[in-house]
Amino acid sequence: MDVPTARTFLAAAATGSFVAAARRVHASPPTVTERIKQLEHVLGARLFDRDRRGCRLTATGRRLVEPAKAMVRAWDEGCARVALPPTFEAVIRLGGQHALWPSLLIPWLGEVRDQFSSLAxxxxxxxxxxxxxAIEEDELDMVFLYDPVQRLGVRVEELAPDKLVLATARPGLDWKENFVRLNWGRSASDALMARLDEWPSAGLELDLGALSLQWLVDMGASGFVPERMARPYFAKGLLEPVEDMPSIDFSPYVCWRSSMDEGLAARLVDLAKRGMTT
Known part of the structure; x- marks a missing residue:
């Protein structure tokens, strides 16, 4: 099994469709079909059950998933190490939700560069x-986000407690009159709707991450925002929390592959947590 075939097998396993797998590995559907057929021929085993709805792993196919991931991971790590300049000893692949970059991850990344000079x-x-x-499929080593999914082989830890609160730039106005729906993810929206007696029909939904707060200020609007992100705006009087309104837990998390070096992961997580307290 070569690396392109391993990637194709994993893409089909993840998407349940040869067509979707083709898009993911940038190949044609006939190429995907041929790669899977050749792999099944070499192994002497059927890896997928196929029908009009797509494809499903057989019991044999499920046993191949982890070895295929290990193969791709080893190849990618080898390629990354070969490409490193002599001054670097290792490389880490990081990802972060857009909303977390301005206040947390940009300063954190600067600290990482200062403290881990041999880490690319x-x-x-x-x-x-x-x-x-990406972290499930081992395309990233560590990610920072608000809505993690528990996965086998991925560790998850809360960075700091936080919550979504209703904030307004015009405290003298009923918040329902200038309410804007700020998109912080499906689970957050569902939780807010369950807590509110009335969910105003805003006519406007924004998925701007940290930029949402400045938009509320500029437009004189109201919306639910992460409390930690809003604190500087509250301190300057640009926004005010709306009293007697429900809030929901909305904490940022860090996730990392269990295969990462434990000492390095612990130091990076600790550095991020300290950044949340400043």
């Missing part, structure tokens, strides 16, 4: 769904 870093900003998928 590859970092990106992405949506929670992409981050959850």
């Amino acid at each position: 870093v590859s970092a990106l900003a992405a949506a929670p769904a992409q981050l959850n998928r």
Whole structure:
């Protein structure tokens, strides 16, 4: 089994579709089909049950998933190490939800560069769904996000307690009159709707992350925001919390692959936690 075939097998296993797998590995559907057929021929075993709805792993196919992941992981790590300049000893792949970069991850990344001079870093900003998928499929080593999914082989830890609170830039106005729905993820929206007696029809939904708070200030609007993110705005009087309104737990988390070096992971997590307290 070569690496492209391993990636194709894992993509089909994850998506349940040869067509979707083709998009993920940037190949044509016939190429995906041929790779899987050749792999099944070499192994002498059927890896997928196929029908009109897609494909499902057989018991044999499920046993191949972890070895295939290990193969791809070893190849990617080898390629990354070969590409490193002599001054670096290791590389880490990081990802963070857009909303966490301005206040947490940009300063944290600067500290990482200062304290781990021999560690090369590859970092990106992405949506929670992409981050959850990337760390599950071993495309990233560590991710920071608000809505983690518990996965086998991935450790999850809360960075600091936080909650979504209703904030307004015009405290003299009924918040329902200038309410804007700020998108912090499906689970957060569902929890808020369950807590509110009335969910105003805002006519506007924004998925701007940390930029949402400045938008509330500029437009004189109201919306639910992470309390920690809003504290500087509260301190300056740019926003005010709306009293007697429900809030929901909404804490940022860090997730990392169990295969990471334990000492390095612990130091990086500790550095991020200390950044949340400043």
